[in-house]
Amino acid sequence: MEHGEPLDRVARIQAEWRRERPDIDTTPQGVIGRLHRLADRLGEELRLVYDRHGLGEGEFDVLCALRRAGEPYERAPGELAEHTMVTTGAMTKRIDRLERAGLVTRRRSADDQRGRIVALTRPGRELVDRAFTDHMRNERRLLDLLTPAEAESLEALLTAWLSRMDGPRTPGDA
Template sequence: MEDRRLLDHVARIQAEWRRERPDVDVTPQGVIGRLHRLGGLLTEELTRVYGRYGLSEGEFDVLCALRRAGEPYERAPGELAVHTMVTTGAMTKRIDRLERAGLVTRRRSDDDQRGRIVALTGPGRELIDRAFTDHMRNERHLLDLLTPAEAETLEALLTAWLARVEQPRPSGGEDYRDQGAH
């Protein structure tokens, strides 16, 4: 039997499944399980920085999307939802919270009086500029756990894999994204 001290969490799970279900190929867990675990750990590290600024991950995303828009730092709520990959209902809640905090304002669209525009306030811009600088410093710290060559290789692999996973699937066939995993 393998020395359990030499196995990481995912390898231990794989070993247990191999013992219990030798008929099932569990090698995908080696990649997927580690990515899932790493994703959770990275999210913890990233949200710690957002919390220093009184922001949730979603609120940080909204402020970043507004800041990236450039002068005058505004977007329609639907556009923000697309840029942050959430529903418009979830976006409304985030905007409400940011507006109460004085970080964004809402106004009617000049082009369409029914539409709304969300804009960064001066304090919102100052906050996101500080938070984003700290966020990038944190991401650099996390990425520096790899060598530059490892980071470059990982980025290329993840870019290729993500592009393939995000490709639309032909209708009518089973979509692996509809299946559970573990």
């Protein structure tokens, strides 16, 4: 932070901790605290688009996963759960809501009569196409708060950090 710049919320919290607990290094809070605040703010901004289309974030994710599947825009519920990183129980609730809204259908799998297949309906595809277009426009607006070089650097840093976080875990890892 430049000399003389006002402290942001995270810097104020760090300063208070340094005063109260000078024995603890609070520098990680500068990155983690700001990432946490940024994630919250980004979530708020992204939800505006979902709300405008009458969708929750989870429903938007399911519709996008189906749309990305390509013709005939269908996947098994377990596959949808993998593509959206939620539990199968949460996925069932999302699919139920989408089915009631007429945006998806469920049918038995031709390969496995016990299995189910979830498919986009025409209204579901039309909605997700509109919502995704708005979503990408919104993400562009948010990313344009950075310079292209900053955005490129940030993406590289986040990719490396996430890769290391998702890497192999040993039993002693916290």
